[in-house]
Amino acid sequence: MTKAKQTAQEEFALLELSMDEIVDKVEELSGENVFDCYQCGMCSAGCPLAEEMDLLPNQVLHALQMKDPEAMSANSMWICASCYTCQVRCPKGVDLAKVMEAMRQIYLRKRMDHVSLDGLSHREIRRLPQIAIVASFRKKTG
Numbered sequence: 221m222t223k224a225k226q227t228a229q230e231e232f233a234l235l236e237l238s239m240d241e242i243v244d245k246v247e248e249l250s251g252e253n254v255f256d257c258y259q260c261g262m263c264s265a266g267c268p269l270a271e272e273m274d275l276l277p278n279q280v281l282h283a284l285q286m287k288d289p290e291a292m293s294a295n296s297m298w299i300c301a302s303c304y305t306c307q308v309r310c311p312k313g314v315d316l317a318k319v320m321e322a323m324r325q326i327y328l329r330k331r332m333d334h335v336s337l338d339g340l341s342h343r344e345i346r347r348l349p350q351i352a353i354v355a356s357f358r359k360k361t362g
């Protein structure tokens with residue numbers, strides 16, 4: 221198991237929520253019904269960041285439907301750029317960007333930030349585009 225994967229699983233445990241509670245929360249925060257998805261895969265076929273994700277967008281929904289904790293420990297929600305390509309392509313009108321945002325919010329509302337300036341070296345802070353750092357803060361901190 222990679223260190224990142226282990227950390228993700230530890231963070232999931234810290235949420236102290238059952239998958240039933242998480243799916244209810246995702247639906248409440250996103251306004252989407254994750255069970256509307258019938259796994260056609262159109263979202264994943266068009267997602268520009270699918271290659272970077274542990275679970276493809278349709279697999280995230282499948283994991284939520286199955287109440288599989290992998291949905292919450294995969295990196296997919298943090299990789300998603302909220303570009304809405306998946307929503308446009310979905311024949312069922314599922315807004316996956318909102319689902320991913322709701323999943324992120326479950327962590328961020330527990331003050332479990334996913335970016336920390338303390339974790340960056342001086343070199344990284346100097347070299348990273350400032351807009352990338354600001355964008356990361358907006359998306360990955362509560």
Ligand code: SF4
Binds near residue numbers: 306
């Ligand atoms: S909104 Fe997220 S999941 Fe959907 S296509 Fe864009 S990057 Fe992929």
Ligand code: SF4
Binds near residue numbers: 256257263281
């Ligand atoms: S395009 Fe819609 S119905 Fe098809 S797999 Fe993706 S979310 Fe599910």
